[in-house]
Amino acid sequence: MTGVSLSRWTMSYFAVALAALVLGEALMLAGYGFPAAPLRAPQTLVLVHLIAIGWLSLLLCGALFQFVPVLVARNLHSDTLPLPALVLLVAGLGLLLCGFLQLAGTIAPTPSLLPYAATALAAGFAIVLYNLGRTLWAARPLPLPARFVAVGLACLAATVTLGAIFSFAFAALLPSEALAAIAASGLPLHIIAGLGGWLTFVAMGVGYRLLAMFMLAPELDGLRPRTALWLGAGALAVAIVGGLALALLDISVFPALLASAVLGAVSLALYGADIVYLYRARKRRIIELNSQMAALALLSLATAAVLGAVLLALGLFFDQIGTLVFLLAFGWLGGLGLAKLYKIVAFLTWLECYGPVLGKQPTPRVQDLVVEARARKWFLLYYAAVWSGSVALAIAQPLLFRLAAGAMLVATIAIAAQLVRTRLLSDVAAGNRLPEGAHRPHLLISLAATG
Incomplete structure (x- = not known):
């Protein structure tokens, strides 16, 4: 982190993201959306986009504003742009959810809010892409983790573009037959670009760097991680570009999806081997809670990959797509997000508070800001609930699924409470909490800089 300033608005992104996760879990507990409603029902679309944009995308944007500069050893292009981006993204998400509620008949159907939602979200993500892209x-040539991020940002652009096409299609405002063809066949491409490219591929790249940094393991940049990068990027290109070409030719996109799945599976296998190597090669012999829980997220990813292959072989893939997406969204991405939040919030709070007095005053360690024994049970409850929810979806037991969602909600609120305690320095010994010259951190913004 030497020479890199703290991102002022990262904590605000994290707070909004956690609020969206809690709201999404509460809706699942209430039986709103899938599995009580079909996968393509407006109620399910409300839930899916609340999690995909409100929780996972805002979480990732906030993290990237802080850690892209770490990946490339340069300051963020602008520390001012994240705030208007956040405002536009939250406004766009609100309009999008209301637009889906219009489709469900919950609120008045006219005028359609979906085009306005697409415009606001596109503007917000465009600011994110511009800031991170600059x-x-x-910083060219980019180190390996940053290349994963660059591919993921390209997938974000594709995801937003496809989402905008769907929004205008719902409002019957598409100006051409080509866009109508994309709208008719492009949903799988939208999911792959978002879940596989933007969220998963970026998480893979950042994971290479953060796991190495937090476990004191060697940074990887050899043949295997490079092959994982190129195969993964190839898989995404085949799915998105190839799928779009097939859709425009009025041909099924399934061949592109199948070829992409094969390439993606090999990429994930290589990535998994790299992560196992990082755990084994670490210098920090006692694994901290965040890395332990990240391992459970990776286990969820591996389980989803194996399950997907089995279902495909049995001809049940599309019957169980909801189960797979749930396990990936909450077990892999959501679990990894919560695990890394636990460390990132403590690490950034420590830098903000004690960075100005390092070497001048005795200061607590990063680990002194948290109580891992207290948080561990809530993480374990979260993963147990996600896995139980996945089983409930697979065997079509909606009541069991709602109970699992309730357990997820309890665990998430408890983990969020631990993050607030960290931010407020509540678990630091009183006599060592604020040495002279230290900065008391604000809950939602970072005002101090390091470097």
């Missing part, structure tokens, strides 16, 4: 462009 930061990466200035």
Whole structure:
């Protein structure tokens, strides 16, 4: 982190993201959306986009504003732009959810809010892409983790573009037959670009760097991680570009999806081997809670990959797509997000509070800001609930699924409470909490800089 300033608005992104996760889990507990409603029902679309944009995308944007500069050893292009981006993204998400509620008949159907939602979300993500893109462009040639991020940002652009096409299609405002063809066949491409490219591929790249940094393991940049990068990027290109070409030719996109799945599976296998190597090669012999829980997220990813292959072989893949997406969204991405939040919030709070007095005053360690024994049970409850929810979906037991969602909600609120305690320095010994010259951190913004 030497020479890199703290991102002022990262904590605000994290707070909004956690609020969206809690709301999404509460809706699942209440029986709103899938599995009580079909996968393509407006109620399910409300839930899916609340999690995909409100929780996972805002979480990742906030993390990237802080850690892209770490990946490339340069300051963020602009520390001012994240705030208007956040405002636009939250406004766009609100409009999008209301637009789906219009489709469900919950609120008045006219005028359609979906085009306005698409415009606001596109503007917000465009600011994110510009800010991060300028930061990466200035740092060429990029190190390996940053290349994963660059591919993921390209997938974000594709995801937003496809989402905008769907929004205008719902409002019957598409100006051409080509866009109508994409809207008719492009949903799988939208999911792959978002879940596989933007969220998973970026998480893979950042994971290479953060796991190495937090476990004191060697940074990887050899043949295997490079092959994982190129195969993964190839899989995404085949799915998105190839799928779009097939859709425009009025041909089924399934061949592109199948070829992409094969390439993606190999990429994930290589990535998994790299992560196992990082755990084994670490210098920090006692694994901290965040890395332990990240391992459970990776286990969820591996389980989803194996389950997907089995279902495909049995001809049940599309019957169980909801189960797979749930396990990936909450077990892999959501679990990894919560695990890394636990460390990132403590690490950034420590830098903000004690960075100005390092070497001048005795200061607590990063680990002194948290109580892992207290948080561990809530993480274990979260993963147990996610896995139980996945089983409930697979065997079509909606009541069991709602109970699992309730357990997820309890665990998430408890983990969020631990993050607030960290931010407020509540678990630091009183006599060592604020040495002279230290900065008391604000809950939602970072005002101090390091470097």
